[in-house]
Structures are given as C-alpha cells and as structure tokens.
Amino acid sequence: MKIxxxxxxxxxxxxxxxxxxxxxxxxxxxxxxSFFDTHINDVWDKExxxxxxxxxxxxxxxxxxxxxxxxxxxxxxxxxxxDLLNQCISSxxxxxxxxxxxxxxxxxxxxxxxxxxxxxxMIESNLANTVICSASSHFCSAERQFRMPLEHGNQRSTTxxxxxxxxxxxxxxxxxxxxxxARITYVTPGKIQDLGVKDMANMGAAMAPAAxxxxxxxxxxxxxxxxYYDAIITGDLGEHGSKMxxxxxxxxxxxxxxxxxxxxxxxxxxxxxxxxxxxxxxxxIASVFSGYFFNELTAKNINKILLVATGALMSPISSGQGxxxxxxxxxxxxxxxx
Amino acid sequence: MNSNLNITxxxxxxxxxxxxxxxxxxxxxxxxxxxxxxxxxxxxxIFNFSLKYVDKETASTITSISLIFLSAFxxxxxxxxRLGKIxxxxxxxxxxxxxxxxxxxxxxxxSEGFILGLGSNMFKVAGPVLVYGITxxxxxxxxxxxxxxxx
Numbered sequence: 001m002k003i004x005x006x007x008x009x010x011x012x013x014x015x016x017x018x019x020x021x022x023x024x025x026x027x028x029x030x031x032x033x034s035f036f037d038t039h040i041n042d043v044w045d046k047e048x049x050x051x052x053x054x055x056x057x058x059x060x061x062x063x064x065x066x067x068x069x070x071x072x073x074x075x076x077x078x079x080x081x082x083d084l085l086n087q088c089i090s091s092x093x094x095x096x097x098x099x100x101x102x103x104x105x106x107x108x109x110x111x112x113x114x115x116x117x118x119x120x121x122m123i124e125s126n127l128a129n130t131v132i133c134s135a136s137s138h139f140c141s142a143e144r145q146f147r148m149p150l151e152h153g154n155q156r157s158t159t160x161x162x163x164x165x166x167x168x169x170x171x172x173x174x175x176x177x178x179x180x181x182a183r184i185t186y187v188t189p190g191k192i193q194d195l196g197v198k199d200m201a202n203m204g205a206a207m208a209p210a211a212x213x214x215x216x217x218x219x220x221x222x223x224x225x226x227x228y229y230d231a232i233i234t235g236d237l238g239e240h241g242s243k244m245x246x247x248x249x250x251x252x253x254x255x256x257x258x259x260x261x262x263x264x265x266x267x268x269x270x271x272x273x274x275x276x277x278x279x280x281x282x283x284x285i286a287s288v289f290s291g292y293f294f295n296e297l298t299a300k301n302i303n304k305i306l307l308v309a310t311g312a313l314m315s316p317i318s319s320g321q322g323x324x325x326x327x328x329x330x331x332x333x334x335x336x337x338x
Numbered sequence: 339m340n341s342n343l344n345i346t347x348x349x350x351x352x353x354x355x356x357x358x359x360x361x362x363x364x365x366x367x368x369x370x371x372x373x374x375x376x377x378x379x380x381x382x383x384i385f386n387f388s389l390k391y392v393d394k395e396t397a398s399t400i401t402s403i404s405l406i407f408l409s410a411f412x413x414x415x416x417x418x419x420r421l422g423k424i425x426x427x428x429x430x431x432x433x434x435x436x437x438x439x440x441x442x443x444x445x446x447x448x449s450e451g452f453i454l455g456l457g458s459n460m461f462k463v464a465g466p467v468l469v470y471g472i473t474x475x476x477x478x479x480x481x482x483x484x485x486x487x488x489x
Binding site for chain 1: 347350353354413414422425429430439441443445446449
C-alpha cells in the first residue's frame with residue numbers, strides 16, 4: 001500500500017531469512033573481517049581476468065546462500081542481481097550457473113537496495129515466495145572501467161574512495177523459515193537528485209543529496225522520526241559524503257550523525273588501509289549488510305534499521321561529455337519482529 | 339520535514355569545499371622533487387658511466403633506454419604505481435613516467451587479446467601526450483623556420 005508521496009508499506013512483511021557474504025583480500029584485513037562468511041585470497045582467485053574473478057565471487061556467494069538455507073535452484077522463484085560493469089556482466093555470467101529466472105539490475109552502488117525493494121514487492125504482490133537478491137563489485141574490474149590502469153603511478157584525490165571487492169546475497173521469503181526475525185516493513189524508492197557535482201573522484205558528495213532526499217521523504221511518509229530507528233545505514237557515502245549528509249540534515253535542524261553509519265566507512269580501517277574516504281561499489285553495502293548488520297539483527301543487538309543504498313549514475317562517457325553526476329538512493333526499513 | 343533541498347548548486351559547492359580535506363601540498367611537492375630528482379641523478383650516473391666507453395650521443399641513447407627499461411620492469415612488478423603514489427608528478431614527468439603510462443595499459447588490456455586489447459589500448463594514457471607533443475613541436479618548428487629568415 002502506498003503511503004505518503006513515495007513509500008510503500010508491505011503488509012506481508014517479507015522475511016530476510018538468510019544472507020551470504022564474500023569479500024576480497026583487503027576487506028578481510030578490515031575491522032569487520034570476522035563477520036564475512038568467506039573471502040578470496042587475492043584479486044585473481046585463480047581466474048585469468050578480474051571480471052571472471054568477480055563473477056566467480058558472486059556465484060560462490062549465491063551457492064553458499066543456497067547451502068545455508070538448504071534450498072535448491074528449483075525452490076527459488078527469481079533472482080535479482082546487479083553490479084557495476086557494462087551490461088552487468090558479473091551477474092549475467094554468475095547466474096548462468098543457476099537454473100533460476102533472473103532479472104539483471106543496474107542502480108550503480110544502490111543496486112542491492114533496489115534488489116531488496118523489488119524482491120519484497122514480488123512477495124507482497126503474491127507472485128513469489130522465495131527470492132534472492134544479490135550484488136557484487138571488484139576493485140580491479142571497476143578501476144579498469146572507470147579510472148586509470150592499475151599499474152599507472154598516480155596520486156588519488158583526498159575525496160576518492162576505493163571500490164570494495166565483495167559480494168552479498170540475501171534470501172527473502174514470504175514465510176518464516178529460519179531463526180531470523182528481520183522483516184522488511186516499508187520500502188521507499190528514491191528520486192534522482194543532482195546538485196551539479198561533476199567530480200568523479202568525489203561521488204560521496206554527489207550522492208549525499210539523494211540520501212538526504214530519500215531518508216527525509218521516508219520519515220515524512222511513515223510519520224517516523226530519526227529516533228525511531230536504531231541505525232540509519234548508508235551504502236558508500238564515505239567519510240566526505242557522510243559529512244555532507246550530516247550537514248544537509250543540519251540545514252533542517254536535525255542531527256543525524258549519532259544514528260548514521262556508513263558501510264564504506266566501517267568496512268576498512270580508514271587510517272591504516274590507504275583507501276582515502278572509504279569503500280564504495282555495489283559490493284560494499286551488499287557484503288557489509290549480509291555479513292555484519294544481518295548478524296547484528298539476528299543477535300538482536302539492533303532491531304530497527306533503515307538501509308539506504310546510494311548510487312552515482314554516471315558513466316565515463318557522460319563524465320567525458322561534461323555531464324554532472326545524477327544520484328539516487330533507495331531506503332528499506334528492516335525491523336525485528338518482537 | 340521537507341525532503342526537497344532548498345539550496346542552489348553553487349551553495350552546495352561551497353558546502354563541499356568546506357568539508358574537503360586539503361591535499362598535503364608541501365609534502366607532495368617535497369616528495370615530487372626528491373624522487374623526480376633522484377630519477378634524474380640515476381640518469382646522470384648512467385650517462386657518465388656510458389661516456390667512459392662511447393661518445394656523447396650514444397651515451398644519451400643508452401641512458402634513455404636504461405631508464406625506460408627500468409620503469410617498465412618496475413611497472414610490471416607493481417612497484418612503479420606505489421612509487422607514483424608517493425612521488426606524484428616527480429615520477430610522472432621524467433621519461434620513466436612516460437614508459438609507465440604505456441606499459442600499464444598494455445598489462446591491463448592484455449586480457450582482451452593482443453590486437454584489439456593490448457594493441458589498441460596501449461597508448462590510452464600516453465596517446466594525448468604524443469598527439470599534442472608532436473603537434474606543438476611541428477608548429478614551433480614552422481615558427482622557427484620562418485624566424486630564421488627574419489633574424
């Protein structure tokens with residue numbers, strides 16, 4: 001049911017029953033290391049190309065999810081998956097191995113929440129019972145597509161972020177099939193925001209207005225305030241983008257800084273790991289949610305979260321043509337049933 | 339709460355600048371000159387050593403070739419990119435930086451094959467330097483040619 005301007009209330013409150021996560025060598029050295037299910041030891045993982053490695057990572061992630069939930073391909077109604085590469089090749093090639101209907105998504109770094117949103121809407125509409133939503137990214141394949149060759153010796157801008165090598169997948173079900181009580185209660189698809197930021201090395205600042213818009217609209221539509229949630233989690237605003245989000249809320253006289261956690265800021269040790277402003281990419285929120293936050297939800301350390309994945313919807317072509325960076329954010333309210 | 343931001347692009351731009359961490363300019367300049375200088379010293383050493391055995395012109399060719407080889411080798415074993423992170427322009431501007439900018443895409447695009455991958459992308463970074471370097475030297479050459487008659 002639509003409430004307010006752009007939020008949907010899900011009467012069926014789909015369960016997030018299981019999650020699965022996989023990360024790369026750098027991420028496993030970060031502070032969240034113990035929460036991820038598995039990791040690859042190097043950026044190749046015995047594959048010949050970075051793209052193949054990313055696909056394999058996503059495939060492993062979804063296979064692990066099936067094993068955890070003890071389900072087969074036939075039990076899954078549909079998979080929503082996406083990544084950063086042109087034509088979503090990581091997802092296409094990974095899901096080639098599964099005998100399941102597939103819808104590929106592109107929402108840049110907002111893909112995971114876009115997938116969660118569509119998965120839960122499929123269940124809400126009674127069209128599906130068991131849905132998988134996944135997303136992946138790989139530092140090296142993203143660098144190749146968006147930036148300079150890896151071996152090129154250059155300095156990064158202070159606002160730059162590092163693409164997370166990782167993938168995450170979640171199993172969304174109509175019925176309660178695991179010990180997890182985490183349910184999706186509201187979803188708010190975002191509107192594109194663009195405040196004219198053109199710097200591809202400052203995507204945090206480009207995406208902060210989208211995060212602001214979606215969070216503010218979600219709170220207005222649901223008539224909730226910030227204190228309702230235990231945490232408001234953004235995907236990959238990074239250190240700089242997070243500051244921008246806090247400042248945008250300050251303009252409305254709201255202090256969000258105490259409730260706000262950014263996955264890009266917590267996946268790495270920002271001081272020691274040479275990542276400038278933190279992590280980015282579809283795999284960032286996908287792996288951090290699937291690994292860390294889902295664990296916190298099942299352990300009931302947190303009970304009500306608003307998951308907001310932000311995406312910078314540019315390409316090297318649009319940036320080359322002098323366009324600014326349009327951004328989007330989708331919000332998913334996840335609450336433990338008490 | 340109003341979800342629509344009532345700020346203009348330029349106001350937002352000012353907010354961004356306020357929050358942006360400054361690059362450590364003094365440190366960057368120091369390391370750029372230090373490492374750039376050391377690369378030049380290395381070149382001079384190779385040049386002086388070669389002069390003992392060959393004439394001046396051959397010595398400078400040997401110097402260029404040695405530096406290019408060294409840079410390509412360091413690029414291949416993933417060390418030049420680390421040097422570049424510290425040195426910035428110090429390792430980009432010397433001939434070693436030019437070699438790095440050709441070898442790095444060559445390594446990167448090998449996965450798409452030797453012809454359409456490596457072959458067509460090798461000059462992705464160095465290409466603009468060649469195009470505008472050669473164009474400007476031709477223009478200067480023409481100016482010099484005519485100036486010779488006047489002066």
